[in-house]
Amino acid sequence: MSEVPGSEQRVIQGRYRLLSPLGRGGMGEVWRARDEVLGREVAVKEVRAPAGLDSTDEQRMYARLEREAWAAARISHRNVVTVYDVATHEGRPWIVMELVRGLSLSEVLEADGPLTPQRAAHIGAEVLAALRAAHAAGVLHRDVKPANVLLANDGRVVLTDFGIAMVAGTSTLTMTGEVIGSPEFLSPEQALGRTPGPASDLWSLGVLLYAAVEGSSPFRQSTPLSTLRAVVDEELPPPRRAGALAPVISGLLRKDPAGRLSPQDAERQLRAVGAGAPA
Template sequence: MVAGRYRLRSVLGSGSMGTVWSAYDEFLHRQVAVKEMKVPPGIPASQADELRERTLREARAIAVLSHPNVIILHDVAREDDQPFVVMELLPSRSLAHILRDHGPLTVEQAAAVGIAVASALEAAHAAGITHRDVKPGNVLVASDGRIKLTDFGIARNVSEATMTRTGIMLGSPAYIAPEVASGGAVIPAADLWGLGATLFAAVEGHPPYDADGDPLETVGKVVNGKVPKPKSGPLADVITALMKKEPGDRITLREVRHRLYPLQTKTPLDLFGPELFRTPDGKKTSAQPDATDTQVIKTVLPDKPEKKAGESSSELATDPGPLPFLRPPTPAPAPAPAPEAATVFAPPPRLSRRGTAATAALVAIAILLFLLAAGGGFALARTVGGQPLLPPAAEPRTTPNGPTDVPAPSLVQQSGDAGYATGTGGQFGLAVPEGWQKFVAPHSTRLGVSTVVQYVSPDGRRSLRLERLAGYFKQFTGEGEYITWLKQTYPSDAFQLFGPEPAEDGKGTKLTYRTTEHGTLPDGGDKAVTRVTFVYLLKSGASLWVLSVTAPVEQEDATRQDVFDRIATTLSVSD
């Protein structure tokens, strides 16, 4: 029994990073999956504690994901100081086991898998989470047609490095991205490679690189060898476009879905028949690990010093606040006094019922006198000034699209990283409206690959967006190319540009544009929604930073004065 609630029943799978159990939730009376986290052998005690803490932090980050193609995380429990991750139990088989027992998938089956995994990764990346271990073993296919991505257990905060200072690398050698295998930054583009390698295995029946030999040898082939080519077919172009050595050359997840949708003409329920969920006689059971399981690889990193005793790891994710289940140290019980030295304390005197009532009455009278005095003074001042006692009722200015007046938000200073999509630089400081929700996602256009950090107002009507186009000024001489691209993004009759003009600070450029979107109402009529966007363009080194605030056109003046003008002056960047 874990945490007095989850009763472990049987092992579903086991690897170097943990064991997954089928379990029963005694409180909610439902089946769940419980992952028991393991500490790799040979890890010092201090780093073992760090790994456990990271597990709790990552679970907290992953819990924000709610997507039909992502396994749901229910809870994180602790038993004997060991973390247990409680997840949705999906009666299914992993894609790795299906490939092992039944061979390659058909084109439609592989397309369905690709669409599901790409959708799951889009949701994860939008939340700032990189999976880092996309492979057939982490893709679950259920007999009812559901396809889900699981095991975000080694998913990292995007600011973390690939290897720790002791040279430990986590991942599946046959599916790990070249830049990750070589010790580069962990960025969302690594998941694109993993998706491509998974689709390669789906159509070929084997991983792109040999995982039967030494893991370091396999990693060497990934880093230094040629990228294997899939056999010709409808998915070959997608796989090739994903498995590019340069992260910036890989196609986006949205493009993957656009290319795969036409290839799937049936539902997954019809594509994955019951025969795929029976293990043929003589095959190994699913509890036995595959050769492509996640592994812990010890490498020699001469340029990274060993961590000294007591030194904290720079790779540890940012502290999100108090972690669950942390108990304050229990103070040692005070020694009981000897009987002969015992002191008898008399209880404090109690107020009589009459004294308590009298005290309450006096307080009430004092408050009443204060209110009467304040109210009388206010009324006297209004009367002498010839003003009515009550102010006129304010009429809120509204339009069919919402209120025109919105209160000026309070700003809070924040810092972040807008460079993880490219792996270099990108630190910024910015005051953002308090209470606006943050989202982080990669963005790929003909101007290059970038990272978008976006903040959305609670009502969803206004948004703040910060984007860094790394290396922009290595290709273009000014902001004109960005403005040209911006115009081409919208239909000519739905885009109106004002500017550009130099910013007041003399450093950047400002421009404003309006866009109109049309939608169909339930009664068949047309609804046009016009939005206004204020933009601040700033050059830093070879990068172009784009700060923009978008709002309904009815809130144009309030948004410019109370949000954009105040925020633009707070932006600080380092390239």
């Protein structure tokens, strides 16, 4: 991607020179940048508060994101994007990460359509390995979805964007009424406002797997509120293209978090399907 004219003049914290945009989401923009101290390219996430927040809530949000980015930085795993630094610039945190060259799972699904059960299972197993590493470090992701899964050119599957993760045992800094995560990927307990746990990330992985093989998530409705209601109340529409992956999907998408597949069983089954064996 070519460099943006004039962006050479924009340097974050005197070190990270912004080169070109990589993507944009609800919480800001991700840039390709050059770390001029170490002489390497990195990805820098520019975090922006939603419009309409007063200054107090805005600062609370930035404090939460900075704290949780540092929490994600302590996870060391090949399937988790490496966080190098959290820089402060113009009163906001800028998250500095390894630059993963490749496409997101959402981009692949949009371009090529649904995946085979075998390929989806392989990707799901790698995402689950990332989640297990994060959970072992006391970090919940809380926004597992195709846009946050990167399929790297070197073959790695990388889970990224822990920007709204919650660190176990720390106080929450969410604002009243704030919806954390993407409604169609939220677990029933999150939709009901209850405290999430590791099983909540497993539910989101189940939705991701369903979307990967079926082409759309199972509970998506026309509005966020109706989507959340469907997550809580509606039965899972039976998958039609999941094949050997169907038992894993149904096991992860049990409404009661205590009844969901364990991470160990889910990863074992996903590895089996990914290798071409029945679950």
